[in-house]
Amino acid sequence: MMRLLALALCLGLSLPASGHAEPAPAAAITRAAIDAVIRPGYARFRAAAETLEKDVRALCEAPGPAQLETARAAFRDTALAWASIEIVGFGPVRAQNRLERILFWPDRRGIGLKQVQAILATEDDTATDTATLAQKSVAVQGLGALEYVLFGTGAATLAEADAFRCRYGAAIGTNLAKIAARIAAAWAGDDGIAGQLARPGPDNALFRDQDEALGEVTDILIHGLEQLRAVRLNGFLGETPEKDRPKRALLWRAGLTVATVKANLDGLRDLFDKAGFADHLAEEDRWIAASIRFEFAQADDALSVLPARIADTLADPQAREKLAFVRVVSSSLSQLVGEHLAAAYGLTAGFSSLDGD
Amino acid sequence: MAALLNRRALLAAAGTGLLAWIGAPRALARPGRKTAFAAAYKDRDGRFGIALISGDGAIHARIALPDRGHDIACDGAARRAVAFARRPGYFAVVFDLDRRAEPVTLQAAPGRHFFGHGVFSPDGRLLYATENDFEAARGLIGVYDATDGFRRVGEFDTHGMDPHELLLMPDGRTLAVANGGIETHPDFGRAKLNLATMRPSLVFLDRLHGTLVETHRLAADLYQLSIRHMAVDGSGRCWFGCQYEGPRGDVPPLVGLARPGDAIRLLDLPGESWAGFGNYVGSVACNPTADSVAVTSPRGNLLATFDAASGRLVRRQRLEEVCGLAAQADGFFATTGTGAIRPANGKPEHADLVWDNHVLRLDG
Numbered sequence: 031m032m033r034l035l036a037l038a039l040c041l042g043l044s045l046p047a048s049g050h051a052e053p054a055p056a057a058a059i060t061r062a063a064i065d066a067v068i069r070p071g072y073a074r075f076r077a078a079a080e081t082l083e084k085d086v087r088a089l090c091e092a093p094g095p096a097q098l099e100t101a102r103a104a105f106r107d108t109a110l111a112w113a114s115i116e117i118v119g120f121g122p123v124r125a126q127n128r129l130e131r132i133l134f135w136p137d138r139r140g141i142g143l144k145q146v147q148a149i150l151a152t153e154d155d156t157a158t159d160t161a162t163l164a165q166k167s168v169a170v171q172g173l174g175a176l177e178y179v180l181f182g183t184g185a186a187t188l189a190e191a192d193a194f195r196c197r198y199g200a201a202i203g204t205n206l207a208k209i210a211a212r213i214a215a216a217w218a219g220d221d222g223i224a225g226q227l228a229r230p231g232p233d234n235a236l237f238r239d240q241d242e243a244l245g246e247v248t249d250i251l252i253h254g255l256e257q258l259r260a261v262r263l264n265g266f267l268g269e270t271p272e273k274d275r276p277k278r279a280l281l282w283r284a285g286l287t288v289a290t291v292k293a294n295l296d297g298l299r300d301l302f303d304k305a306g307f308a309d310h311l312a313e314e315d316r317w318i319a320a321s322i323r324f325e326f327a328q329a330d331d332a333l334s335v336l337p338a339r340i341a342d343t344l345a346d347p348q349a350r351e352k353l354a355f356v357r358v359v360s361s362s363l364s365q366l367v368g369e370h371l372a373a374a375y376g377l378t379a380g381f382s383s384l385d386g387d
Numbered sequence: 388m389a390a391l392l393n394r395r396a397l398l399a400a401a402g403t404g405l406l407a408w409i410g411a412p413r414a415l416a417r418p419g420r421k422t423a424f425a426a427a428y429k430d431r432d433g434r435f436g437i438a439l440i441s442g443d444g445a446i447h448a449r450i451a452l453p454d455r456g457h458d459i460a461c462d463g464a465a466r467r468a469v470a471f472a473r474r475p476g477y478f479a480v481v482f483d484l485d486r487r488a489e490p491v492t493l494q495a496a497p498g499r500h501f502f503g504h505g506v507f508s509p510d511g512r513l514l515y516a517t518e519n520d521f522e523a524a525r526g527l528i529g530v531y532d533a534t535d536g537f538r539r540v541g542e543f544d545t546h547g548m549d550p551h552e553l554l555l556m557p558d559g560r561t562l563a564v565a566n567g568g569i570e571t572h573p574d575f576g577r578a579k580l581n582l583a584t585m586r587p588s589l590v591f592l593d594r595l596h597g598t599l600v601e602t603h604r605l606a607a608d609l610y611q612l613s614i615r616h617m618a619v620d621g622s623g624r625c626w627f628g629c630q631y632e633g634p635r636g637d638v639p640p641l642v643g644l645a646r647p648g649d650a651i652r653l654l655d656l657p658g659e660s661w662a663g664f665g666n667y668v669g670s671v672a673c674n675p676t677a678d679s680v681a682v683t684s685p686r687g688n689l690l691a692t693f694d695a696a697s698g699r700l701v702r703r704q705r706l707e708e709v710c711g712l713a714a715q716a717d718g719f720f721a722t723t724g725t726g727a728i729r730p731a732n733g734k735p736e737h738a739d740l741v742w743d744n745h746v747l748r749l750d751g
Contacts, residue, residue: 124634130583138572138580139524168583235662236635260576382669382710382724382744383685387457387473387503 055310055375056240057228063247063305064224069217071115071297076210078104078111083203086176089188090196098189101199102180102284108206109173109286113293117254117301120246121223122216128209130168135280136265142169146178150195158197160204173281176202181283245377247305251367254298259360262291267353271344279340287340291356292333298363299326307371315374322366329359407489409436409449422447422484425468426711426722427456427743437470437482440746442715444728444736450482450490457503457743458552462511462533463750469493469505469514469537473743475573476501479516481537484749493537498522499529500573504552507533508594509559515594517550517564518542524570524580526550528562528592543597547588548581551615556623561600561647562592563625567613569632582632587614589627591647603651605643612639616668620695621675624649628668628682641668642682642693654698663687663703669744674714681719685710685744690721711746722746 082104089097112132123129134142145167149157156162163171179185179199188196216222223236227246230237237243266279266287279287302308308319332352336343343349372378423442428449429435435452437459450470457473466484477500482490495501498520505516514531526545531537547566554563568587570580587610591600605612611633618626624646631639638661640653665686673680673695681692685708692702706729711722718731722742729735 120635127583134583136575136578136580138575235638256576257578261578265575378708378725382708382742383665383667387669387744 054240056244058310059305059307060243060247061228063301064228066304067301068118072210072214072217075108075111075115076214078108079207079210082108083200083207086196086200086203090193090200093189093191093196095189105176105180105284106286109281109284110289110293112173113290114297117250117294117297119250119253122213127168128213131171132206132209133173134169135174136261137169137174142174143178145170146175149198153194158194158201160201160208163201163205171202171205173206177281177284241377244375248372248375248377250301251298252364254294255360255364255367258291258294259357259364262294263357267357271350274344276341276344282340285338288333288336288338288343292330295326295329311374318366318370318374322363322371325359325363325366329356332356407451408486409451422749424713424720424746424748425459426746427470428740429455430740440728442730443733444730446738448486450480452480453478455743458745459747460505460507460514461747461749462507465511468747468749471501471503471505471516474500474502475519475571476503479505496529496539499527502551506553506555509555515553515562517545517553521572524548524572526566528553528564541597543592545592546590546599546602547586552617554617554619556591556619560593560595562594563617564590564592565614565617565627566590567615569613579632582611585610585613585632587612589614589625589645589651601647603645605651605653609639616671618671618673618680620673620680621678626671626673626680628671630668631666635666638662641666656700659700663689669710670712672712672714672719674717674719676714677717681712683709683712683721685724690719692719710744711742713746713748715748720746
């Protein structure tokens with residue numbers, strides 16, 4: 031910010047009169063992130079989850095191949111809507127373990143799968159009631175569990191009649207819709223988290239100044255890129271093909287691994303663009319924005335030609351190479367955002383304040 | 388994968404002889420400016436190492452590390468120390484405080500990684516390190532024979548996940564271990580895999596038999612309060628500092644006390660709040676001479692000092708990204724993530740590097 035001010039003075043520009051002042055870059059970016067990215071993102075997730083709930087219930091009432099396909103399509107929409115907004119790792123999504131209840135991953139030891147299979151095998155009725163389902167393991171309440179219900183072993187029976195499996199799926203749908211509605215509502219008003227983020231100050235319990243608020247928004251990019259690479263991709267994509275673990279890939283049964291990687295990156299790019307991170311850079315820093323956009327486009331090009339089934343992508347050397355390239359691009363993006371963009375906005379990386387050390 | 392990359396970096400470093408003293412020869416240690424502290428750093432070019440620092444904040448010597456270091460354990464009598472890689476870390480470097488020998492690198496055992504902390508037995512014969520059996524997500528203490536090239540001679544359970552700092556109680560036999568409770572696996576970098584089901588604890592272990600003496604847990608609703616760092620005060624009580632993994636708006640207490648035979652408790656701050664600590668305490672140190680205890684919060688940019696006897700908060704100092712902390716004279720020596728070195732008394736120094744979270748006082 032000091033740099034912008036200095037630049038304005040050098041160019042002999044007059045500063046806007048107070049009272050009609052343009053908001054400072056930090057405030058403008060934070061405001062735009064809330065209005066143009068976070069709120070619409072959670073609203074889309076909420077709408078998708080409500081459709082999903084309705085479509086799974088319709089499947090239970092009148093089982094059939096078309097109804098199953100409709101429910102599966104609603105699942106895809108919901109998973110993609112989530113993938114584009116799950117990058118926001120603070121606020122109401124962190125209350126009551128909502129993040130994990132929506133999608134518990136990575137599940138390195140396959141605990142969730144075992145728990146879901148046990149519910150199906152024993153026909154545990156408490157899993158079909160939303161109130162009791164919400165008390166169970168986070169791994170049996172969300173998208174991961176519903177993926178297994180709709181796409182996992184035995185899912186075809188849903189098209190004929192599998193009352194228990196369907197009722198369990200419907201309860202998950204309701205649970206997701208409820209959580210999505212609570213998060214969207216918590217962000218909608220200006221008195222809650224949105225107000226705290228938009229109006230930092232000494233009395234604000236979460237953000238004491240504009241830089242802390244901007245730091246949180248920038249952290250969505252930094253953390254999102256790190257998660258994409260260290261967890262989402264590295265979790266199944268080995269250094270060499272022999273070390274690939276296709277069944278560890280997120281949502282592989284639904285064929286959504288690549289699509290959710292793309293949705294993740296789309297969410298990050300949207301945040302960069304719509305929050306206006308490029309709009310407040312000094313002349314000598316504009317290359318950062320150009321480079322970031324270039325890298326996002328590279329990743330997008332690589333992802334858009336991959337087969338949907340992750341096993342197919344990994345089996346085809348050229349396709350696999352493209353996925354590995356996305357991992358490299360995500361590293362470049364991490365460096366551009368974490369070092370250069372953060373520095374351009376005067377944010378320090380916090381060498382000693384990382385988690386758990 | 389992270390494991391492989393780190394091993395590769397380690398081997399590359401070993402191959403190029405990178406693990407060596409940097410800079411001036413050992414004559415550099417000037418009389419009257421005795422080495423008093425050691426801490427891990429990152430330099431301006433992104434290289435990592437350990438620095439030996441005098442009590443007035445001057446850097447005496449440096450040792451290069453293949454990757455980022457964390458805490459250091461010291462055997463004062465033998466004048467040697469061991470620096471551990473930051474989690475998930477695969478190496479530890481043994482070095483001689485008087486630079487009589489080149490540093491030696493230890494590698495983590497297969498299927499294990501270091502968490503970044505360790506401690507010597509009182510006679511200096513054994514070294515204990517907190518480690519992760521990462522496939523089983525089981526916390527371990529690795530045991531190393533310092534008389535036999537630091538050969539790994541055994542391991543025992545910490546009865547919890549994510550053991551972070553450990554220290555030796557004044558009886559010389561009991562180990563206090565902070566089980567942070569956060570599951571991680573090197574395949575997923577530093578991602579936290581179990582925030583919904585954490586079970587942190589502070590345990591006392593018998594180091595001679597490797598057995599559990601006592602488990603201390605906080606109230607059930609504080610299951611996301613990760614106990615990570617500790618220090619023992621003059622009356623043999625273990626002070627601990629926490630980081631909170633729950634919603635940011637919550638403001639739980641972050642410092643508490645434990646001792647074998649007593650109930651664990653968290654500190655109240657009458658008339659004050661934990662709000663300024665950013666839900667994160669990075670280091671804890673006791674100063675028995677001054678009967679005081681200090682904690683740092685690099686997120687809150689805060690160094691807070693407590694009276695050990697009453698548990699009262701007596702001083703708050705604002706220091707940008709302060710974390711490293713050790714007793715010095717009647718106060719505390721501190722280092723920061725921006726590179727500052729703050730002796731307890733005397734003028735601050737600023738190094739051309741940034742400090743990791745801990746600073747070790749070198750006794751003996």
